[in-house]
Every structure is written in structure tokens, then in C-alpha cells.
Amino acid sequence: MRWKCEAAYDGTEYAGWQSQPNGNAVQDFIERRLAVIFERPVRIHGAGRTDSGVHARGQVFHFDGDWPHGAARLLVALRVGFPRSLQIISVEHVGASFHARLSAVGKRYRYAYYAGHASPFEYRYYWSLGRRSPDVEAMNRGAAHLIGEHDFSAFGANPRDGRRESPVKTLRKLVVTQDGRRIFLETEGSGYLYRMVRSLAGCLLDVGIGKLRPEQVGEILASRQRTSLVATAPADGLSLEKVFYPEMADASVPPDRAVIESEP
Amino acid sequence: MRWKCEAAYDGTEYAGWQSQPNGNAVQDFIERRLAVIFERPVRIHGAGRTDSGVHARGQVFHFDGDWPHGAARLLVALRVGFPRSLQIISVEHVGASFHARLSAVGKRYRYAYYAGHASPFEYRYYWSLGRRSPDVEAMNRGAAHLIGEHDFSAFGANPRDGRRESPVKTLRKLVVTQDGRRIFLETEGSGYLYRMVRSLAGCLLDVGIGKLRPEQVGEILASRQRTSLVATAPADGLSLEKVFYPEMADASVPPDRAVIESEP
Numbered sequence: 001m002r003w004k005c006e007a008a009y010d011g012t013e014y015a016g017w018q019s020q021p022n023g024n025a026v027q028d029f030i031e032r033r034l035a036v037i038f039e040r041p042v043r044i045h046g047a048g049r050t051d052s053g054v055h056a057r058g059q060v061f062h063f064d065g066d067w068p069h070g071a072a073r074l075l076v077a078l079r080v081g082f083p084r085s086l087q088i089i090s091v092e093h094v095g096a097s098f099h100a101r102l103s104a105v106g107k108r109y110r111y112a113y114y115a116g117h118a119s120p121f122e123y124r125y126y127w128s129l130g131r132r133s134p135d136v137e138a139m140n141r142g143a144a145h146l147i148g149e150h151d152f153s154a155f156g157a158n159p160r161d162g163r164r165e166s167p168v169k170t171l172r173k174l175v176v177t178q179d180g181r182r183i184f185l186e187t188e189g190s191g192y193l194y195r196m197v198r199s200l201a202g203c204l205l206d207v208g209i210g211k212l213r214p215e216q217v218g219e220i221l222a223s224r225q226r227t228s229l230v231a232t233a234p235a236d237g238l239s240l241e242k243v244f245y246p247e248m249a250d251a252s253v254p255p256d257r258a259v260i261e262s263e264p
Numbered sequence: 265m266r267w268k269c270e271a272a273y274d275g276t277e278y279a280g281w282q283s284q285p286n287g288n289a290v291q292d293f294i295e296r297r298l299a300v301i302f303e304r305p306v307r308i309h310g311a312g313r314t315d316s317g318v319h320a321r322g323q324v325f326h327f328d329g330d331w332p333h334g335a336a337r338l339l340v341a342l343r344v345g346f347p348r349s350l351q352i353i354s355v356e357h358v359g360a361s362f363h364a365r366l367s368a369v370g371k372r373y374r375y376a377y378y379a380g381h382a383s384p385f386e387y388r389y390y391w392s393l394g395r396r397s398p399d400v401e402a403m404n405r406g407a408a409h410l411i412g413e414h415d416f417s418a419f420g421a422n423p424r425d426g427r428r429e430s431p432v433k434t435l436r437k438l439v440v441t442q443d444g445r446r447i448f449l450e451t452e453g454s455g456y457l458y459r460m461v462r463s464l465a466g467c468l469l470d471v472g473i474g475k476l477r478p479e480q481v482g483e484i485l486a487s488r489q490r491t492s493l494v495a496t497a498p499a500d501g502l503s504l505e506k507v508f509y510p511e512m513a514d515a516s517v518p519p520d521r522a523v524i525e526s527e528p
Contacts, residue, residue: 008383008384008385009384010384010385055384055385057383057385084384084387085384085387086384087381087383087384115525116524116525117343117351117524117525119272119321119351120272120273120274120319120348120349120350120351121272121274121319121321121388121389123348123349124385125385130525131525181525260380260381261379261380261381261394261395261445
């Protein structure tokens, strides 16, 4: 039986998503809990690896395990035994063809800036900009150069594990909104290079504070070269919001999904 | 020279306000920083002691120290060297008659409940009620019995340090509001007994979920006896929002106040 799960976590408290020798990654916590529930080692497969300090409101992973008691009871079992900074928010029985990473058709990320000093209650989730107060309209003019299918090499970084992947990605959405001192960059795309969202966030902030002109974003993109013109924004502001999958009607699996009572 | 300061902190990370042998109280962090700035031990005086786990958005303290460089530079010096979960948000030069605790004429507290499971990003600041969904109107009917001047012995607890104080307090405001799953109890009063706000929050939740009738709140108050009918709500949901002082025009002190750029 294959199970698809959604997880939310405060990345401040973990060494990123991917399993670490010190056992302090999100994946480690979840696999340790599953080993208790299933009384054997269980390997999970995440939709994407969030870096240390990066948050998630909708990370997705899957695993295989025989569990005859239904999704609702699996969700209850899975919510116990974690720190409250890591929560499983949904569990769904899916067909064996589902794969959290390979089946994903897109992801939504949000990058959050705070124009000022974020309070003790929010600082973990914002890049505090101090006295810098970016021009959101300029940021959106810069962002417009990035929408669509492009070679994003200028906004990528070399992943630590030497993975190679195509630098051609499609951004369906890249928009900056403002709510008082809180500024949000929201992006939906087919996929992202390593540290790409943080690089977009760093570059667009520089447009917002006049260090770069909006048109330069298009020139940087066209150069396909990562240079010091593109700064990487800190991890704190970044959150993986949602992973998108195609509608999959798998007649072999009866519908069984459980979600906790919560709202954003 | 006397300085009045406002502080905000995430109580989850500290052993309460009052200085502790392990040095992990908010007061300890602030006094250590002041000792560096003034190159001598500096004792601070807080408006009130928040318990371990209780938050503050507007705790007030004062101290004496010669600082010829003005409030703005003192604020900058005071914001450095703390964890970001503890922030000094304002500094004001005041007259020698000001005392953070003795001059205070009232305090505003907020208690926050979450009808469901608060996310990894909010759980520190709410009492998560799971499946319990309180009736806010009933809570307000119960709260109405507590407005005004009363002997609040039934909602107090014995302080650990054996302090004795009058159980007669005046609540000017005690109102429950709802924003989706988030429910807030806000209270303004002349003063509060030890654990009184958490006792009010626990008792009014029991009214909201039908364990107590609204009229029973008045009966409990009139009994002036603390009994097991009044439960103490957990510290997480509580925050000291503001300390009130009378307008004090002290002609001997030129106006000098600095505030950080922030909003709630």
C-alpha cells in the first residue's frame, strides 16, 4: 500500500529535509516515527529537498506500508511523537504509480520579506529588511522578465550533491504583493534549480531598492551565467507552500484521505 | 538618568521574566547586555513578572544609567546581542519618579485559543483546542460577570514567593472575539493576581464548551474560594500586550524617545 502525506514544518528547527548523519533532518524525524508505527525501517520519498532553515506548509512525501486501519487512524498515529514544529497534516491512500517527486508537475513557493524588524513572534519566517523599504511595483516589473519558459542558469547554484538537471524551467507565476510592512513573493513553476527561489528573491529585492533596474533582470536571465549580481536571500523567508500533481483517478484504490482541522 | 524601555519576547524560549539561577530568564539576558553597555552591573525593574512560557509584546522595565548619547543610540545598543526572540522595541528618557511597576495604572493581556490544531508556525502562541469549538457568545456572557471591581480570590493562585497582595482588582475590559479558528480573550485591568488571566481563560473556555454555565462564573467569583472548578489555561496562549501609565509631564526631562520600525 502506498501513502501520500503532506507535512508542515518550521525549518528553523531542522537541518533541512534530507536525512543527515546527526539525525536532525525532517526526513529523519518522520522515518523514525514510521519505524515505530510499522515496526520496521520505512524509507520516505519527498517531493523536494528544502534547505536548512526553509519552511514548508505543504511538503509532500510518500512511502509504502501495509496499514489496514485506514487513513484517519494513520494520520493520528503519525501526528504523535513529533515536536510540534513538525506536523503531518494529511494522509491519503494512493496507487503504486504515485511518486511524490516524479509525479509532481509543479510547486508553489512563497518568499516573505519584512520592511523593518520582524517581531520575536515572526522573525523566523521573514527576511527582516531593517530600513530598506522596497518598491513593490519595480519588483513586479523585474519579475515580469522571468515568467514563462527560460534557461534559469543565472539564478541557479551548484547543488552540494553534484546532481545535474536541466536549467530550463517554466514559471507560471511570479508576483510580489504587499500588506503593510510584509511583502510576499509568490511563485508557481514546473520546477526550480537549487536555491533558485532564494536567488529570485535576492535579485528582486535589489530591484526593489534600486540596486538593479527592472530591465537588468532580463539581461541577467539572458546571460545564463550566475554572477555576483544575483544575491541569495536568506533561508528564513522561504516556504514550500504546495506541490501540484495531475488529477489521478486510480480505480484500483478506494478513496481514503484524512486531513487535520486547521487553517492557514 | 532613568530609562523606560519596552520589550517583546517569545516566552517559549525563556524561564519567565524574573531572574533565575540558571540565567535563562528575560531579566538575566537584559541585565547581562546592560552590564556590557554600561561596564558595570545594572539592575532592571519590570512592570510585572511573566511566567515561563508567557509572551510579551509590551513588557516595560526601567533602569538607571548615565548615557549621554540619547535614546536612539541606546536603543541600537540594546537591540544588539540578544537572541531575536527577545527585542527591545522602545527606549525613553524619563524622570526619576517613574517606576515601571509602581507607576503602572493597568495592564492589557491577551489570551489566544485555536479551535483545532495550530500550525508549526503558530503553536507557541495558542492553546490548541483540538476538536473543542467553544461558543464565544457564551464566553462573553460569562465574562460579563467579571467586569468591574471585585475580590478575585477565586481566580488567583498562591504566588511562589509568598507575596501577599489585595485580591480586589478592577477589570475594565474582558471580551472574547473570534476570527475563524482563532479566538482571543482580551482584558484590561488595574492589576491581576498570580495566574489570574490564565485562570479566567481556563474558566471561560469551560463556559464556551458547556462545562460551566455563564451564570456560574458569577457564583464562582462570589465564593472568593479557589476550587477545582477553575482550571488554569496553559502559558502558551498568554501575552502581556501593554502596560498603562498616567500621562506624566516631567519638565526636568527633555523629551527623548526612540522606537523601532515595526507593526503588530
